[in-house]
Each structure stands twice: as C-alpha cells, then as structure tokens.
Amino acid sequence: MQSQEVSVAVGIVLAGGYGTRMLPLTEHRPKHLLPVGPDPIVVHQLRRLAGAGIADVVLATGFCADQFEPALGDGSRWGVRLRYAPEPEPLGTAGALRHAYDAVADLPEADTLVVLNGDLLSGHDLRAQVSAYESSGAEVSIHVRQVADPRAYGSVVLGVAGRVQAFVEKSPNPPSDLINAGTYVVSRSVAASIPSGRKASWEHEVVPGLIERGTPVVGFREEAYFRDIGSPSALVAASVDAVLGDLPGAAGAGGRAWIAATADVDPTARVDAGSAVHDGAVIGPRAQVSGSIVMAGGVVGGGAVVRGSVLAPMSVVGAGARLVDEALADGEVRSATRPTV
Template identity: 50%
Template sequence: MTQAPAPVEAVIVAGGFGTRLLPLTARRPKHLLDVGGVPFLEHQIARLAAAGVQHVVLATSYHADMFEPVLGDGSRWGIRLSYVLEEVPLGTGGAIRNVAGALSPDPEGAVVILNGDVLSGHDLAGQLADFATPRDGRAVDVSLHLVEVADARAFGCVPTDAAGRVLDFVEKSENPVTRQINAGCYIFRRRVIDTIPTGREVSVERETFPGLVADGSLVVGFVDSAYWRDVGTPQALVDASVDVVLGVAPTPAVAAAPDGARIAVDAQVAPEAEVSGGSVVMAGAVIEAGASVLGSVVMTGAVIAADAIVRGSVVGPQARVGKAARVTGATLGDEAVIGDGAEVAEGERIDVGEHRG
C-alpha cells in the first residue's frame, strides 16, 4: 500500500532583533510591524496557506511572547501554527535546525523556509511543484527562489546551469558572474535539515548551501522575478506598505484599497484632511483638519495635528506630529513628539519618546 505523502510544512525564521528598523523595533519584533494594514507575518502565512502548506513553525527569539497573541494558532488561515523559541542567536541555519523537533519526521517531506523580512509575490506553488520534479531520477535536496536584478554588485550571486542546478555561491563583486541573487525562500527535503549542526550559529547562505553543493547534493534554483522586497529598513517598510495598499504587491492577506489608502474603522480622519498615496492609518490614530498624509504609515494612536504634512514616513504608536510640522522620509519612534512648525528631514530617525522642535 502506497503511503500518502507528508503534508507540506514551513518554517518562518523570525528571530532577528531588527536593528536596521530602529526605533520601530525598540518595543516589538520587526515581523509584527504593520505593512499594508496587517502585521507583516500575516502576508507570509497567508501566502503559505494559499500554496497548500498545512503546518507553519515560527522560529522566534526577540520579544517571542508577542507573536502568539497576534497570530494565534493559525486557524483563521486554515493551517496549524507552532512556535519554537531560539534562546541564543543561532543564525539562519541554526534557527532552522532548532525547530526540527516540531516538524514531521518523514525524511522526504518538503519544508518551505522563509526569511521573516521578505515580501514576495513569487509563485510558491510553482516552486513546490518544481521541487517535487526529479532531475535524472534524483530527488531535489534543496530549492532556492532566485530573482534577477538589474545590478547585482551589491549582492552575492547564485549561478545555475541550463538545468537549473546551482553551481556556486559567489560573494559580492564589481563584476558579478550572474544577475541571479538569493531571494530568501527555500524548500528543504526534510532529511537535509537534520544534517545542519546543532548547538551553534550556522548560516545557510555561507555554510549550509555551499557545503551541500560541494558535497554533490542536488540544489536547484527556481527563478521567478515577480514582486520581491526586503522590508528590513524603515524606508523599505513604507515602500512595501504603499505597494500593498496600491495593489503593486499582490498578497492574499489583504486586498488593495480602491481609494488609495487604508484607514482603520476607529481612526479619526477629519473631512478636511488628505490621506492618499497608499497610506495606512491604524487603529485609534487621529488626522486633524488640513493635515496631509501621503504614502506613509501612521501607527496605532498616533496624532497628525492640523495642517501638518507627512510624506513617505513612518509615525510610530502614540507619536505626535504638531501643527503645521513637516515630516518627509523620516521615522518616528513610539511616543515621539514633533513640535508645532518643526521639520524632520529625509532619513532622520526620532527615537522613542524623543521631542523635536
């Protein structure tokens, strides 16, 4: 009697400290920051569920206690959601190995691995189908989602042969051997996870993948250049949120907003205020008369006072932008205060509780 294949499982590596996103991550993990109106991980979980994944394991560390109250047990996506704590930093590979006990023991099972800070619209179901297709009678050991970029000099490159087999992992170079780069979504054969060393920090990019290629394992690339963005910086977070609201970034988590903005039902927006350009205004936020919010994220309980202008920025929870103030391309931490008429310039970060102007 033929045994039914094990359900497809997934691991989301969500243990980073989010230092590139400070001050937004001073009080919460980056993976729960709002993108397009929902916590970022909801985009990833919804995409996994849509591709047929039935069990998702979150590998957590920083503020680990905050995940389950937000995401629950996975039932609203029709999946099972488990949580495994990483007590000391273990790197990407170490984090994957650390959750092995929460996965099915079937050695031939497929396990999708997602980096917890990448928003992607790529064909995950297609990658799973490609992973399940043998090459010359051999089962694929690992599949990597690859994207082609216009200029690969800032990235490590992943060259492949005509059959899609990964040939090497090449460090950053002024003369890249290919425009293909690692996009942060992998599919592991379950047995491969057990070969990752335990109890120490391991990088899949620098140690696991090159080691598998050197040992003759079948590592393939799945090239798909659909929407893809690393949301690891405040500006990238804003851009990703705008893309979700405007429908540029297709996601099963939320629909695009037909009027170009997503405003929580209990937010207060004055009729004379403007909220547009893919902006998100979260619960309890207040936008006063004459204020303009363009292409920005206004988080829970924040206040944009009368005649203020906020463009391309993140305004953290309970922060306040004073009357006729100007905030452009900036990041305001929790409870930050920008005084009346003050200006915050491109790239500035106002710390938690800091007063400016």
C-alpha cells in the same frame, strides 16, 4: 506561470534577528510584526503558505519572541496551524531553521520544508516552486531572480537543468546577476543534518557546503514581485504596495488609502497615495498624509504634512509640522519647531 498542486509539506518562517536596520521602529517590537498595509509583515507570509496548500507552519522567533503568539494566535485566521519555535539564543539562519524543524520533526509532512525569510515579500508561484523541486530530485530549491545590481544580495550561478553551481553571499564582485530571493524548499535530510543547538549560517555555511559536496541544489527562476523589507523606507514602500494592490495577495488592497475602523480622520484631512492609518490613530483638520504609515495611536496634528514616513505607536506630528521620509520612535513628538521624545 500556472500553479501546480502541492503535496504535503511544512512551512517555516524565519522571524528572528534584531532588526537593527529598522530602528527606531524595532526598539520595542520585532520587525516581522511591523505593518505592511493592514497586516503585520509575517501575516503576508502565513497567507502565502496557506494559499499554496501548506497548513502546518512553524515560526522561528528570536528578539521579542513573546510578542508573536498574542498577535498571531494559532494561525487559524489565515488558514494555518501555527507553532512557535523561540530561539534560546541567536542561532543564525541555519541554526534557526534546524530549531524550527525540531518543533515539527514528528510530522510526516516535514519530509518537505518550505522555508521563507520573514522580511522578504515575494509574489512568485510557491506551488510551482514546490512542484519543480519534487520533480527535480534535488535536496534544496532556491528561488532566484534577476536584478540590476546584485551586490546587496547573495548571487547564484545556475548550470544545466537549473543546477546551482555557485552560491556567493553579498560580494562586491558578484559572479551573476541572479540573486537568492529568500524562499527555499528543503528536504528533511538536509534540515536534520544542520548541527542542533549552535549558531550556523544557511547562506555562508550550509548551502555552499551542499554544493561543494555535490548535493543537488537547484534554482527556481521566476521574475515576480519582490521586496526586501530591511529599512523604514522599504517598509513604507511595501505598505504602499499592499494598499494600492501591487503586493499580490494583500488584504484590503485597491484603494487610495487604508484606514482602520477605530482611527479618527478629520473630514478635511487628505490621506492618500497608499497610506495606512491604524487603530486609534488621529489625523487632524487639513492634515496631509501621503504614502505613509501611522501606527496605532499615532497623531498627525492639524495642518501637518507627512510624506513617505512612519509614525510608531503613540508618536505625534504636531500641528503645522512636517515629516518627510523619516521614522518616528514610539512616543516621539515632532513639532513645528523641534523634535522631543
């Protein structure tokens, strides 16, 4: 689909939540700062917004909120002006959206809000979604796409001219194979109508309520790259996509592996299949690292094998040990005989 020009808008990235499905990697950090290829998950969102011509972005944060600003600064590295809206308490998806809106309500550009779920990566045409929203006269646009099994997602029923007729969140009997793909364009009036300072759900309360009241909500359908990063295995898959060039817009993509300049990889080691090796990591002699993530300070000992796995910072796979489809916690040691922490 050809990109369209986007009028002024403000971006909101929802980056709260505890990331419990991502444990043990989220014991000490928010999942949105976990790496996908060279960059944290949330950086891919910032880069997408900047690429769509959206310069002002607010990050709605929750768990470990104090870690975001030291990692991301003012956002200028990715072409955005970044503000932060840490939740005073968990507010849910709609409550977080309202809290973030309050942080940018003074901007005239906030008449149109482009809202991204911070743990979903999409390659759809964001400019085109905003353009379609602007010409539709709707109050909300929802990116939708078709999946074989929609039970794990919110399902969306579209009617004439893409009008959303039903929105059902995570049902064992979904009414449609079109799912909510987690990118929205939202009017100022809808954001301002969400109650301030209390917990509220966008998926369970706000969107169904808008539809019930007859407020125009439309679907923007485009089949494009999409990945829900909810577990360590999904994180590995997304990172491999970023390194191999399958994630649109990812930096440092296109090689067999991405290795940070400060990592120490023995020349006899094999690092491939989209692996990412971060700052200060060490890969020993004849080690094999395939389709995996070795975070900062991680160590893979001589002759060890790591496949489809994640090493959290300062974790160790000892000499001759194997780690397959697993995630090690910070500082955890996997030896050839038994794990220790």
